[in-house]
Amino acid sequence: MSSSVRESNSNAAEEQRKRINPTKGKLRVLTSDYGPPQGACSSFKTLYSALEEFEKDLHQHIHLENNILFPRAIQMEAESPSALGSGEGFMKSKCLALLVTEHKTILRSVDVLQAMAKHAADSQRLNKEDVSGLLELVRLFADDLHQGKEEGALFPLFTAKCDPLEVDAIRHMIFEHEQDRSLMAGIEDALQRSNAADFAQYALRLAEILRDHIRKEDDILFGIIDQQLSVEDDAGIVTEFEAFDREFEKRGRDRVLHRLRMLEWKYLSKPA
Numbered sequence: 285m286s287s288s289v290r291e292s293n294s295n296a297a298e299e300q301r302k303r304i305n306p307t308k309g310k311l312r313v314l315t316s317d318y319g320p321p322q323g324a325c326s327s328f329k330t331l332y333s334a335l336e337e338f339e340k341d342l343h344q345h346i347h348l349e350n351n352i353l354f355p356r357a358i359q360m361e362a363e364s365p366s367a368l369g370s371g372e373g374f375m376k377s378k379c380l381a382l383l384v385t386e387h388k389t390i391l392r393s394v395d396v397l398q399a400m401a402k403h404a405a406d407s408q409r410l411n412k413e414d415v416s417g418l419l420e421l422v423r424l425f426a427d428d429l430h431q432g433k434e435e436g437a438l439f440p441l442f443t444a445k446c447d448p449l450e451v452d453a454i455r456h457m458i459f460e461h462e463q464d465r466s467l468m469a470g471i472e473d474a475l476q477r478s479n480a481a482d483f484a485q486y487a488l489r490l491a492e493i494l495r496d497h498i499r500k501e502d503d504i505l506f507g508i509i510d511q512q513l514s515v516e517d518d519a520g521i522v523t524e525f526e527a528f529d530r531e532f533e534k535r536g537r538d539r540v541l542h543r544l545r546m547l548e549w550k551y552l553s554k555p556a
């Protein structure tokens with residue numbers, strides 16, 4: 285994060301406020317502060333209660349970013365300007381450098397996902413083989429392998445030694461992983477129904493969440509974790525990661541990565 289963490293994060297927070305506040309206001313007006321009308325059926329009440337939950341999640345998300353992650357990043361930048369930055373070169377821990385490298389592959393699949401979504405929205409047609417191929421890649425690589433490493437090895441060790449505020453930040457990152465999984469299920473459902481418009485909507489939302497999540501991990505969270513992992517912690521996590529890598533290899537690593545190159549060639553006009 286070169287042009288100062290403070291500047292970059294205050295711009296991001298301001299942008300977030302501009303986008304979220306009007307939406308929150310509209311939701312409250314439309315739903316009369318989430319109060320269902322008299323005699324409303326149970327699915328109507330469930331919807332209102334889910335919307336209220338959604339607003340609480342948004343508050344939690346904003347609180348975590350503005351009051352925990354960003355101030356911590358600013359403090360770290362002041363104490364040690366080289367501690368934060370994008371890219372594996374900034375991390376002293378090998379386990380974090382490996383995850384940052386995987387983020388680059390996830391972002392390549394996000395580029396393809398966005399191009400597919402645009403194509404589906406414009407043509408109102410779905411190429412089922414391409415969508416299911418990309419979905420398999422996102423599930424096997426981004427979720428089972430990468431998020432599996434974070435949730436199964438890195439986060440448990442870090443939360444056992446960090447302070448309680450940072451535990452909240454980790455919990456929120458896991459919440460965002462769950463959002464990814466819901467959107468993948470939505471994409472699968474749109475695929476089953478051959479619904480191009482729904483696919484485009486879920487795909488664009490998933491792409492947005494993945495980009496934002498990776499930015500937070502690369503630019504802030506991993507810098508915080510990096511400062512607290514010992515050499516022994518790092519070695520133990522890297523060993524745990526190897527079990528995930530072996531499993532990914534068995535389940536079709538070469539096949540899905542080859543398919544990513546083919547889809548990039550087709551949707552982004554990149555050489556395969």
Ligand SMILES: [Fe+2]
Nearest residue numbers: 431434457501
């Ligand atoms: Fe993550």
Ligand SMILES: [Fe+2]
Nearest residue numbers: 383430434501
């Ligand atoms: Fe990640």
